[in-house]
Amino acid sequence: MKILECKGCGHIEFDEAPDKCKVCGAAKSAFAENPTAIQKPANPAELTEGDKKHIPQIVVVKECGLIPGGCCTDVHVKVGEIEHVMTDKHLIRYIDYYLNHKFISRVWLSPEVCHPAAALHLNVTSGTLTALENCNIHGNWLSETAI
Ligand SMILES: [Fe+2]
Incomplete structure (x- = not known):
């Protein structure tokens, strides 16, 4: 790709x-x-602390219930397995979402009030979901999952 x-x-x-x-x-x-x-772990089998702070964690909730009467696939993204800091000097600036490798949305994050996390409610029930986060110091990192 x-x-x-x-x-x-x-x-x-x-x-x-x-x-x-x-x-x-x-x-x-x-x-x-x-x-x-896009940054990658040097050794995917043995993630460093830095890798664990930046690789997005994706949680998909099928039929989340927010939108009545229709399917709603809720996609939560958290950065990362070890929660990334959110300060003025070091933060996750945004999380971008892609469906089947096409860009669909960006969530900007303000350090004073936002966790390093985002959520989207999709009206699709299948596909490849990619979450890409941007750390102001350590660059872009991504994860993918099937929904
Ligand atoms: Fe960082």
Whole structure:
């Protein structure tokens, strides 16, 4: 899977650049392939404390009940297994959601009032959900799950 980064704002898209950046509005030409734009654990079998503080944890709640009369798939994301700090100097700036590797939403997080976490209520019952978090110091990290 190709990792494409917007040179305007750092937003990540997969495989194909959109006509316009969905975050900053930059033109398609602002996207360039950057295989290192997303951090990975050096050894996935032996995660470091830093890995555990940044890899998003995804919890899917099927039929959460918030939206009456319809399916509602509730997708909770927490960063990370060891909770990441949220201070002015070191924080999770946002959590981006993708469905089947297409960007669907960004949740911005303010350090004074937000936990390093977000939730979305989706009207789909299947697909691949990707959560990508951005730490202001340690960059982008992602997790994926089937919903
Ligand atoms: Fe961090």
